[in-house]
Amino acid sequence: MSGRPDSGTGPETADSEAPAGQDESVDPRDESDDPLAASDDPWEDARRARWTAVGTGAALTLAGLAAALLRLARSAPALVPAAYAGGAAVCAAAAVLGSRGRTRRALWLLIAGVMVMALGDQFD
Numbered sequence: 790m791s792g793r794p795d796s797g798t799g800p801e802t803a804d805s806e807a808p809a810g811q812d813e814s815v816d817p818r819d820e821s822d823d824p825l826a827a828s829d830d831p832w833e834d835a836r837r838a839r840w841t842a843v844g845t846g847a848a849l850t851l852a853g854l855a856a857a858l859l860r861l862a863r864s865a866p867a868l869v870p871a872a873y874a875g876g877a878a879v880c881a882a883a884a885v886l887g888s889r890g891r892t893r894r895a896l897w898l899l900i901a902g903v904m905v906m907a908l909g910d911q912f913d
Contacts, residue, residue, distance in 0.1 A: 835890065842887025842895040846880050849899060853877025853906050865913055872909020876902040 857873035879902035887895035 835892075838892040839887055839890060842892045842899075843884050845899060846884025846887055846895065849880040849902060850877045850884065853880060853902070856906065860913070869909050869913045872912065873906050876904075876906035876909065878902075879905060 853873050854877045857870040857877065860870040860873060879898055883895040883898035883902060886892075886898060
């Protein structure tokens with residue numbers, strides 16, 4: 790002992806006592822404002838899945854159409870821009886399905902659309 794009175798701020802009391810009025814079983818770090826944290830609301834999860842499917846479908850559609858136009862400008866076999874345009878059409882259909890709540894089918898159509906575009910790239 791050093792002869793000083795114990796102020797209660799030592800390492801042995803810093804974590805052992807909860808502030809007054811706070812339940813020890815509830816961790817305040819569990820209630821985060823993280824938008825990526827899992828929510829308990831199934832409607833919010835469904836809404837997020839629909840927006841993800843629509844956004845991804847639209848982005849892949851634009852990328853496929855841009856690639857098709859770029860390949861049309863160069864001397865490439867006709868199958869290459871057709872494959873990019875076809876893949877873009879499949880991704881556009883996936884975006885429409887995703888907006889209607891068919892997110893599983895939209896995911897598989899997005900995968901199929903990207904595979905069609907990748908196959909068309911192999912012919913170049």
